[in-house]
Amino acid sequence: xxxxxxxxxxxxxxxxxxVQARRAALFSDEDYRKLVRMGPSEIxxxxxxxxxxxxxxxxxxxxxxxxxxxxxxxxxxxxHFNDLLRWADGQLYEFIARYLRKFDAWNVKTVIRGIYSDSxxxxxxxxxxxxxxxxxxxLDRLVESSSIEDVVEMLDRTRYGDALAAAYEDYExxxxxxxxxxxxxxxxxxxxxxxxxxxxxxxTQLYVEFLQAEIDFRNAxxxxxxxxxxxxxxxxxxxxxxxxxxxxxxxxxxxxxxxxLATFIRDSTYGDDLSEALDELERAESLxxxxxALDAALLKYSDHLSHVFPLSVCPVLxxxxxxxxxxxxxxxxxxxxxxxxxxxxxxxxLVIL
Amino acid sequence: xxELAPAFVDAAALLAQEGAAAAPAIPNKAAAALAVGxxxxxxxxxxxxxxxxxxxxxxxxxxxxxxxxxxxxxPETLVILALVAVFLVPQ
Numbered sequence: 001x002x003x004x005x006x007x008x009x010x011x012x013x014x015x016x017x018x019v020q021a022r023r024a025a026l027f028s029d030e031d032y033r034k035l036v037r038m039g040p041s042e043i044x045x046x047x048x049x050x051x052x053x054x055x056x057x058x059x060x061x062x063x064x065x066x067x068x069x070x071x072x073x074x075x076x077x078x079x080h081f082n083d084l085l086r087w088a089d090g091q092l093y094e095f096i097a098r099y100l101r102k103f104d105a106w107n108v109k110t111v112i113r114g115i116y117s118d119s120x121x122x123x124x125x126x127x128x129x130x131x132x133x134x135x136x137x138x139l140d141r142l143v144e145s146s147s148i149e150d151v152v153e154m155l156d157r158t159r160y161g162d163a164l165a166a167a168y169e170d171y172e173x174x175x176x177x178x179x180x181x182x183x184x185x186x187x188x189x190x191x192x193x194x195x196x197x198x199x200x201x202x203x204t205q206l207y208v209e210f211l212q213a214e215i216d217f218r219n220a221x222x223x224x225x226x227x228x229x230x231x232x233x234x235x236x237x238x239x240x241x242x243x244x245x246x247x248x249x250x251x252x253x254x255x256x257x258x259x260x261l262a263t264f265i266r267d268s269t270y271g272d273d274l275s276e277a278l279d280e281l282e283r284a285e286s287l288x289x290x291x292x293a294l295d296a297a298l299l300k301y302s303d304h305l306s307h308v309f310p311l312s313v314c315p316v317l318x319x320x321x322x323x324x325x326x327x328x329x330x331x332x333x334x335x336x337x338x339x340x341x342x343x344x345x346x347x348x349x350l351v352i353l
Numbered sequence: 354x355x356e357l358a359p360a361f362v363d364a365a366a367l368l369a370q371e372g373a374a375a376a377p378a379i380p381n382k383a384a385a386a387l388a389v390g391x392x393x394x395x396x397x398x399x400x401x402x403x404x405x406x407x408x409x410x411x412x413x414x415x416x417x418x419x420x421x422x423x424x425x426x427x428p429e430t431l432v433i434l435a436l437v438a439v440f441l442v443p444q
Binding site: 016 | 413
């Protein structure tokens with residue numbers, strides 16, 4: 001898909017009506033309860049009766065079990081998000097496209113990781129999600145390239161070009177992928193909000209607020225991970241600009257202790273939304289639980305915004321998040337069942353509102 | 354500036370007298386027709402948003418056709434109510 005001209009008016013009514021209808025078709029708690037008790041092939045069978053029908057049927061002859069589920073999920077995700085871009089006009093298109101660039105970031109990272117680990121190009125291709133702005137042919141050419149240097153060169157003309165070129169030197173020195181991946185993530189997050197932060201339009205303000213929340217949560221998560229592992233890393237290097245909660249200098253100070261960080265978040269504007277998650281973090285000492293609670297809080301916040309402002313980009317973003325969550329949940333159930341986890345263990349991996 | 358003021362007042366008084374005597378710029382029926390036209394414009398604008406939302410919803414779920422149709426034509430009542438003005442206004 002290419003970037004289209006974004007003149008003309010936004011068609012919020014049309015897009016949000018379709019998005020709300022699709023949202024209503026997402027799996028409910030009841031569906032998850034059923035799925036948790038099924039094996040991988042049963043899950044695939046169950047998905048065949050839902051809106052994943054066409055994907056499961058199309059891929060059924062090539063894959064089976066968990067692979068079938070995973071490919072069907074990825075393909076369905078790409079289909080829905082491409083639909084969003086197909087429907088939207090004007091500024092709305094731009095907002096959605098900006099947000100969906102997270103799949104570009106995901107794809108670029110997947111390609112780099114795949115080449116780094118000498119995977120077959122077919123194996124890499126299977127993990128790509130064709131929902132972003134980089135088109136399929138370009139991604140396929142990326143996958144075909146023989147070295148990371150080639151990938152960086154091919155991405156030269158895209159938004160990731162400069163950041164990756166700079167990070168490539170670090171990569172050559174250290175031999176680890178972190179600088180490259182970090183460069184991709186940062187480019188994505190910083191490109192999200194450039195040029196829209198100062199506006200009088202309430203809907204755009206909400207868009208910015210939502211993205212700020214996401215960036216804040218991402219920073220909190222990174223800081224917690226660093227604090228928890230006790231690794232000798234400077235969190236300021238991994239800091240993403242654009243949030244309103246942390247500054248780079250604060251973050252490096254806070255990440256030395258989990259308790260201090262938890263207190264800081266509790267005193268912030270997100271304190272009320274996250275108090276349960278923070279309790280969980282202090283009680284169970286489980287980072288995974290906290291990260292799931294962060295996801296749930298973001299999901300709830302996006303839901304809230306989409307109810308307050310039905311004719312804005314917020315319902316679309318809420319749908320994107322909810323859909324991603326559904327795909328992650330189904331994947332977690334399928335993988336969990338395959339690995340023989342118990343029902344309660346799988347349930348603890350799910351993020352359900 | 355001040356010496357000009359009485360001249361303005363006179364002119365205004367003259368105009369007021371003339372206006373009262375002559376026929377109104379817009380006749381009664383024409384004003385009513387204008388009202389209907391504006392109401393129709395308003396209805397059209399309202400239907401634009403509702404219609405596009407309804408088409409979106411129907412594209413996802415065909416069973417919403419009835420609901421969508423009803424909601425789309427609801428602003429039409431604006432025009433019907435405005436039409437009453439045409440019959441109420443004297444010639």
